Amino acid sequence: MFAVMKTGGKQYKVQAGDTLRVEKLAADAGETIQFNDILMLGGETTVVGAPMVAGAGVQAEVIDQIKGEKLIHFVRRRRKHSSKRTKGHRQKLTLVKITEILASGADKTGVKAAIGAGSVSATAVAAAAPAKKAAPKKEAAPKAAAPAGADDLTKLSGVGPALAKKLIEGGVTTFAQIAAWSEEDVAAFDEKLSFKGRIEREGWIEQAKELAKG
Template sequence: MFAVLKTGGKQYKVQSGDVLRVEKLAVAAGEKIQFNEILMVGSTVGAPLVEGAAVQAEVIDQIKGEKLINFVKRRRKHSSKRTKGHRQQLTLLRITDILEKGADASGVKAAVGASLARKEAHGAGSTAAPKAAAAKKAAPAAAAGADDLTAINGVGPAAAKKLVEAGITSFAALAAVDVDTFDAVKVKADWVDQAKALAK
């Protein structure tokens, strides 16, 4: 029996026992992995994937492909030429099993590309931490019964932060501000008028 699997943006027709070179996966040599994006098993074609099917493989090694030379030269431009080499990072696999059904219950680790694994690792650290910090900063203000000062036209997050630092956390407090004498933030007269309307 054969199957057609998809990994690294490419499709491979495989049978049990085949040795395959695919784009680098985030696995170590000797691990057993499972490909869940199966386009075809035997004569069964999926739309777009075959439900419950999988291809299991054992990782032989992490290797590099053959060296490719990229040479660029622009004619009649004496100093315009560039040589660049590249060796693609690959994972060497041996296909062990082709499952037509029951892929979810197999308990084998799903194959994940190395670039996707890096994105998930960096994305979790870079976006989750600032969001958590922003939520922590917003929580005390909301708990104290503060109003959302950015609801006033012309007051952005930076101006709202300066107003809060100056002790103005509600529409009523902003409505009571004297525009001429208040020095902490340059308060506009229309902000005070809008705050009076919102404080009612």
């Protein structure tokens, strides 16, 4: 019995016991692999695929990863001052020995499929790689909580949550404190809040006096 299989863009007629060189496969020496692209089966009965023979397969043992003969690629350009280039190349190949031809049931054997080393997709590599543990989420820094009995400082003109936080961190938590500020206090907080002159422009002290009353 023989089979015509396809791998690496080429077709090979094989039977059990044959040794052949094919385009490099993603497999190690000693591994058993299975070619699943079978175009035809021959023997007592000939079966032609359309385009592949369903359920058929060819199993083989990987003997070694080798390189082909050195090929010389020579290029000479006319009228380019005798420009020429010589390059050498050795194709990477896999040496395999055919062990068995399966006319059916190849899709249920569980044997590793023969995949070209250059055709392994990034998706397949990612699926084979161990899953990375998700990095633990960083906990948000706790907001500066206003102490019990503190006033809502955001009621002052121009004071938002960020500015209120700075005031609380500076020890100011009530309207009564702001209402009692002296000129020295105003100057000190101008520097701390990096808004020089804003306290007077917005009239925080007057606003604080009114808010403290009621």
